[in-house]
Amino acid sequence: MTNHRIQAHFQESAELKIKSAALLAHPIEQAVELMFTALSNGNKILACGNGGSAADCQHFAAELVGRFERERLPLPALALTTDTSILTAVGNDYSFQDVFAKQVQAFGQAGDILLALSTSGNSSNVLAAVEAALERDMRVVALTGKGGGTIGKRLTDADVHICVPHDRTARIQEVHLLTIHCLCDGIDVALFGEEAE
Ligand SMILES: O=C(CO)[C@@H](O)[C@H](O)[C@H](O)[C@H](O)COP(=O)(O)O
Numbered sequence: 580m581t582n583h584r585i586q587a588h589f590q591e592s593a594e595l596k597i598k599s600a601a602l603l604a605h606p607i608e609q610a611v612e613l614m615f616t617a618l619s620n621g622n623k624i625l626a627c628g629n630g631g632s633a634a635d636c637q638h639f640a641a642e643l644v645g646r647f648e649r650e651r652l653p654l655p656a657l658a659l660t661t662d663t664s665i666l667t668a669v670g671n672d673y674s675f676q677d678v679f680a681k682q683v684q685a686f687g688q689a690g691d692i693l694l695a696l697s698t699s700g701n702s703s704n705v706l707a708a709v710e711a712a713l714e715r716d717m718r719v720v721a722l723t724g725k726g727g728g729t730i731g732k733r734l735t736d737a738d739v740h741i742c743v744p745h746d747r748t749a750r751i752q753e754v755h756l757l758t759i760h761c762l763c764d765g766i767d768v769a770l771f772g773e774e775a776e
């Protein structure tokens with residue numbers, strides 16, 4: 580791999596982040612508001628996604644249950660990507676499409692939030708989780724890319740769609756992680772106010 584190729588990855592990622600800041604600041608603010616309201620009402624956040632997005636779900640849940648940058652009480656967030664017994668039993672006995680939806684049906688309650696991650700917006704198990712969440716009167720915060728796919732089309736006006744304006748999975752994931760950190764920071768600011776620098 581040439582030095583030039585590495586420089587190009589950094590360049591593309593940096594440019595996309597700047598472009599996304601302008602386009603996504605508003606939906607990210609809306610997502611913070613939705614999440615903070617849910618948490619304040621005693622509700623929780625469930626998160627699902629595949630591959631790199633599964634890792635993002637766990638990253639997000641760790642920052643809510645543990646902490647982001649400020650010391651605070653643990654906040655209820657659960658990654659639906661971690662219990663291998665549930666994932667294999669549901670995948671084996673029903674279908675891979677159901678691995679997240681069954682957990683939304685088991686754990687989700689009205690007023691909870693589903694954080695749904697899919698760079699293509701087309702993963703059928705994430706779409707099924709979105710459907711299950713909407714059926715239960717939960718709100719959805721969807722992190723997508725590539726135009727938003729079928730998940731983008733399924734969302735309602737009460738949900739929040741954060742769609743990264745790019746077609747490359749890796750680049751979209753990089754903006755998703757930054758978005759997750761903005762969500763954590765926004766929740767901390769909603770709790771404590773902006774820190775004096
Ligand atoms: O991390 C990567 C690619 O960068 C992969 O593991 C990627 O997450 C997987 O191919 C996923 O299955 C893609 O699903 P999605 O983002 O389209 O929903």
Ligand SMILES: [Zn+2]
Binds near residue numbers: 631752
């Ligand atoms: Zn990746």
